[in-house]
Every structure is written in structure tokens, then in C-alpha cells.
Amino acid sequence: MMARPIYLFSKTFNAEVTHVPILLTEFFQPRIDYSRYDAIVLTSKQAVTALEKISHDWVRLPVLSIADATAKQARDAGATVLEHGGGYGDSLAEIIRNGYPQWRWLYPRPEVVASDFAERVAAAGVSMEGVIVYKTTCNADVAALELDDDAILIFTSPLTVACFLQQHQLHPSHTVIAIGATTASALPDTVAILMPQKPSVQGCVDLAKTL
CATH class of the missing domain: 3.40.50.10090 (Rossmann fold)
Incomplete structure (x- = not known):
């Protein structure tokens, strides 16, 4: 079975997944x-x-x-x-x-x-x-990103969620990971959310790789 694609919406780069620079500073x-x-x-x-x-x-x-x-x-x-x-x-x-x-x-x-x-x-x-x-x-260039239907999406702040929802839609086939409770609260109530034990980017990536 092929590994599911993992997208990291964060200012922090991680080489283990597809980093999406959705924020500009x-x-x-x-x-x-x-x-x-x-x-x-x-x-x-x-x-x-x-x-x-x-x-x-x-x-x-x-x-x-x-x-x-x-x-x-x-x-x-x-x-x-x-x-x-x-x-x-x-x-x-x-x-x-x-x-x-x-x-x-x-x-x-x-x-x-x-x-x-x-x-x-x-x-x-x-x-x-x-x-x-x-x-x-929000980085407007990310609007052109095409997401796989079975993608795992990692959100690392409420603003990454807000920017994503301005440009894309969450689908039932996506698996959503939030870095912590504050970020999770920014997601729609209808979305099932996973969170790592430790609120860190690496913790999110490690969790995603087990799915």
C-alpha cells in the first residue's frame, strides 16, 4: 500500500512531508x-x-x-x-x-x-x-495547490486553518491533524480532528506517518 500524501500547512519546514507555505510574514x-x-x-x-x-x-x-x-x-x-x-x-x-x-x-x-x-x-x-x-x-499562491483526495492535512495555527478555508475545501476523505486545542477550535465542528500528544510540528508529522 502506498503511503498517503501528507501536507503540512505551517511556517515551519519539515522535509518528511509536503510543506505548504500558506502564511507570509x-x-x-x-x-x-x-x-x-x-x-x-x-x-x-x-x-x-x-x-x-x-x-x-x-x-x-x-x-x-x-x-x-x-x-x-x-x-x-x-x-x-x-x-x-x-x-x-x-x-x-x-x-x-x-x-x-x-x-x-x-x-x-x-x-x-x-x-x-x-x-x-x-x-x-x-x-x-x-x-x-x-x-x-495568507499566501495567495497556495490557492493553486491541488490536494489528493486521501490526503492527511496538518494545521499548525488558527491562521493556517483560516487561510486554507479561504482557498480550499475540506473533504470527508481528508484526515485532519491540529497541532493543539486552539488550532482545533478554528476548524469546522463537523470535522474529525486528531492531535499529537506533544503540541509540535514534529509531533504532528510523526502522528501523520502512523496513519
């Missing part, structure tokens, strides 16, 4: 006074790239990362990683409230966010300032 250059903060919270690898494009000064502050991959990129850039979360905004909120509630946090964020963790942390009395450093939009 535009970086901004806001002025940031790092002396006003004690630490940085990172929710994506794009946030690391955005900070590097602004200035290398950010690495002087310790960082809290949402997951392993973002933590690795931050370390590779020269930053000190305090901890990393479990891939969800909720995990970051818990770490900050329980471990660093008195710190002044910088949140370099996208124009549109998928989680309200920053608002909940701020509501708990923690100093959290968001600065928009990039925005992500």
Missing part, C-alpha cells in the same frame, strides 16, 4: 526600550526573528518561550531561556503568575493573536506590555 521595526523590562515572553519563532531584525539588544533580557523550538531559536541567537511552556498560551500564563509575577514583561507579538494569555496575566496584576513586531497573512 511581514516584520515591523518599532522602537523598543529594553531597559523598561525584566524579561521577554516569546510565543513564536517569528518573534525571535522580528527582534533580531530590530536590534540584538534583546538578548540581554532572559526569555520565557512557549515551546522547545522557539526556545532553541532564542538560545541560538544568544538569549538565556528561563523556561519553556507546553506549547499553549495557558502554560505561559501559569508560569508567569506562579514564578515571575513581579517582573516587567515585554511581549513581542503578532498583529493578530490566537491566545488571550497576555490579557489574563495583566488582569492578575502582572506588568505585561505587548509590542506588535510582525504580522502574518
Whole structure:
């Protein structure tokens, strides 16, 4: 039996599957006074790239990362990683409230966010300032993509779902994998969704290869 085709809708490339660059990223250059903060919270690898494009000064502050991959990129850039979360905004909120509630946090964020963790942390009395450093939009070129009827589709953020649904349709013969609960909630209620035990791109790919 031939292996089913696997399509990864993500900003992150993976050589084991067909990577579909469904998102485009535009970086901004806001002025940031790092002396006003004690630490940085990172929710994506794009946030690391955005900070590097602004200035290398950010690495002087310790960082809290949402997951392993973002933590690795931050370390590779020269930053000190305090901890990393479990891939969800909720995990970051818990770490900050329980471990660093008195710190002044910088949140370099996208124009549109998928989680309200920053608002909940701020509501708990923690100093959290968001600065928009990039925005992500749909890649119109992906509209020409032809999907196999028996394809396995991996979605890695709510925006990858939104962009896909603007350009394509989900069919009953497709198998859908969402990286986590937030992404799964962006999919239609009628779709059966699989999720990996660990919310990561590699976890999604490993799950897809078992199907």
C-alpha cells in the first residue's frame, strides 16, 4: 500500500512531508526600550526573528518561550531561556503568575493573536506590555495547490486553518491533524480532528506517518 500524501500547512519546514507555505510574514521595526523590562515572553519563532531584525539588544533580557523550538531559536541567537511552556498560551500564563509575577514583561507579538494569555496575566496584576513586531497573512499562491483526495492535512495555527478555508475545501476523505486545542477550535465542528500528544510540528508529522 502506498503511503498517503501528507501536507503540512505551517511556517515551519519539515522535509518528511509536503510543506505548504500558506502564511507570509511581514516584520515591523518599532522602537523598543529594553531597559523598561525584566524579561521577554516569546510565543513564536517569528518573534525571535522580528527582534533580531530590530536590534540584538534583546538578548540581554532572559526569555520565557512557549515551546522547545522557539526556545532553541532564542538560545541560538544568544538569549538565556528561563523556561519553556507546553506549547499553549495557558502554560505561559501559569508560569508567569506562579514564578515571575513581579517582573516587567515585554511581549513581542503578532498583529493578530490566537491566545488571550497576555490579557489574563495583566488582569492578575502582572506588568505585561505587548509590542506588535510582525504580522502574518495568507499566501495567495497556495490557492493553486491541488490536494489528493486521501490526503492527511496538518494545521499548525488558527491562521493556517483560516487561510486554507479561504482557498480550499475540506473533504470527508481528508484526515485532519491540529497541532493543539486552539488550532482545533478554528476548524469546522463537523470535522474529525486528531492531535499529537506533544503540541509540535514534529509531533504532528510523526502522528501523520502512523496513519
